[in-house]
Amino acid sequence: MSRFWQAWKRRKQMLRDQALHQRSKKSMDKIPDIPVSPELEANVTTIQRLLGSSDDLLARHFVIGPQETGKKAVLVYFDTLVDKKVIDEFILEYLGSPLDDRERPAIHTLESVRGMQKLLEYLLAGMTILLIEGKTEAIVCGTFHYAKRGIEEPQSEALVRGSREGFNESLSDGVSLIRKRLKDPALRVRLIQVGERTRTPVNVLFIEDLAPEDVVREIVNRIKGIQIDGILESGYIEQMIQDSTWSPFPQIQATERPDKVVAHLLEGKVAILTEGTPFALIAPAIFTQFYQSAEDYYERFLISSMIRLIRMMSLFVALLLPSLYIAFSSFHPEMIPSRLVIAMAAGRSTVPFPSVIEAFLMEITMEILREASIRLPGPIGPTIGIVGALVVGQAAVQAGLVSPIMVIIVALTTIGSFATPSYSAAISIRMLRFPLMILAGAFGLYGIMTFLIIIFIHLSALKSFGIPYMTPISPVYLKSMRDFIFRAPFFWMKERPEMFNPPDPSRQNWGEDK
């Protein structure tokens, strides 16, 4: 039996390896690697043939040096990708001047290529190709120019105190925002191109003597192993490299804030920046860091400790409040103080549904309202708030659909889930609320606890790149608990969090001898 099982596993592995080998042919590999020919026109026609003569592909013929004696040359580029001013000033004007012998344009990025494959790759990345009569080398000029957004305040992670800079969609701007903050010679940037057709550049950033080598290698290998036609957002990468797909909890953190990325890099984690999205990824990620905000370290420690405590409470409110209401009102009314229970019964007397249905009705309405208000264009946004407040609040109670206390519960739940700094973590809590409500309706408090235990088991089993998700609570790391709910003052946090196994644990005592 077991032998059969092993044979089966071996065969599956073999098939997977074969498939991987076959698929590793990227779409670029379909293009024949023709060498650049000395004849100008032949090259131009080859390029046009390979690119299917797109209308934005331009070939500009000109002469280097004096009009009569100079060499013939041609510039090939995509009209839509390049900075035309650069081409005019620094290539055409510069090379076309009859004064002296100039062969290479005055542009910072210059490279020579001999094969068509490489040439096309550069061309598609927004470079201009300079072909000169009689030469088997093409010169690549860095003229790329994309339209991009400026550096703005991050939308999803607003802070009261802290940097107002957020990432934009440009990869190089993102790296520059990080380099600007972190002038460490040990900061490493690794470029990986992901996506067979989009060929999206992805940068993996880490500090060499802080991030454990095996974690970095694992992350780079997983990114390299991605086989997909296109990467449009870092979410693609997150979903393809995370440990457990079926978990409701995020195992990699997404952030728009460069200061947060730097803080995590300094803790020995790895950041992944993707072209085309303002969201950087941080891995490995553990449960607690989704409930911590960059501001916790900017404010004084007592204040941030209190705020973290409030956030933890809001997590429990968002997760448990509706199901506790269901359990109390339908199974354990004896637990509610007697005066309150009379008031609740009076409020519920007109409601025709059991409390599960009542809670579901309101919670789903609330979810719809929330989703609608996100999708609505800015100026109309507040309208939905007014409509929602009217419908959910006053009218529903007066119509006898729900009890007044249910409205309070729904409001608290919603506010509680907004208090989570990370959007993806808040969503997972919102989602887990519903099975909890069903179980509370079936078994009361017993059902709630049953589901919580299931969540606990799942959280204990979950890992992010080898780090157990519930560290530092289980396994216990007493030192790291200083930065858990209580944010200790800096002179207590002289070491990096030990759970991420940083090769260099010390953070503050530079002067002292170890």
Place this chain on the structure above:
Amino acid sequence: MSRNQSSSTDKTMSTWQLASLITSTLIGVGVLTLPRTSTERLAEQGWMAPLAGGGIALAATLLIAWLSRRYPGLTFIQYSEVIWGSRKSRWLGKLISLPWVLLYLAHLYIGTAITSRLFGEVVVTAVLRETPIEAIIITMFCLALFLCLHDVEVVSRVNELLFLLILFPVLIIGLLSFQKADWNQILPLFSASFPDVFKGAVETAFTYQGYEVMLIFFAFAQPVARKSQAGFIGIAVAIGVYTLITMSGIAVFGVDEMQKLTWPTLEIVKTTQMPGLVLERLESAFLGVWVAAVFTTISNTYYAFNLGLRQFFGRGMVFQRIMSLLLMFPLFYLALIPQNIVQIFRVSRMSGYIGLVVGLGLPLLYLAVSLMRRQGNRVKEKGKVAR
């Protein structure tokens, strides 16, 4: 460190994890009846029963730890054949150890059934009066099954996570109940004779049942973990909790009234009032949180059983997953065999005595054989191979 594997240090348990594993396995449904069982024979001196019984449990745990130190990295099932067999004929060891191993596994299996049935009874009589007991038992089994699908490291982490959740409610209830305590009721302090204290201690055996899972779990201790220390902490916490609850039971109700209560601890909870009156009656909340304590007892025992079973047959994780699912069905019928609560109490008391044989007798026997055969350090290298 690929997606499914983890580094070897994560696979093992730290001292703290071992201690929390012991405590949370011990503390379970037994606490709910403890004040009654311990005062049955000893009357006012009932608070001594959990102390003395804890002494027995502590001795047994230390024996188990000693045994495990002699065969590091091996579970009870694995070193059984080493102890009883010789180097050449493994099968002989397997054959001789068969009755002990089977006794141990059967004890764990039946223990799981009894605990879940008892808890089902409590929940159905005290909180969810309309719910059939089968539903409670099945949900508890599903939780245990869900845990059995995971690796051993998950067991240790779950126990670590739930440890405080188990400890807090019982400590709070114990301390809050002192508001209503009449301290005259615990007098006279010393009335029972020494043999009676010993008998009373043996009668609390069911409450202390659970340390025998360490025959399996000590094998997964980290090399640096201190097993005896873990055993000491684990049992000491349980002794503290049990003595506190028994004390407060005697002080609040008095001995005679307590004999008439089926679930005296629940009655203590009922009389307790929360300061500020946020919740008016606490027993539902207490039982709600107590699910965690009972879950750790049931699932740790069931996990140990399944792990032992799969090692007995020399199989892997897939075997454990399938067997833990299949063996749930007979377990369910086993749990429903006792006809009424009196029978269950009788069975649970019996199981406590058998637990003493398994938890104290087996390690003693094994240690004696192991010492006589001068095994131990020599087995160290062999142990790695056997694993």
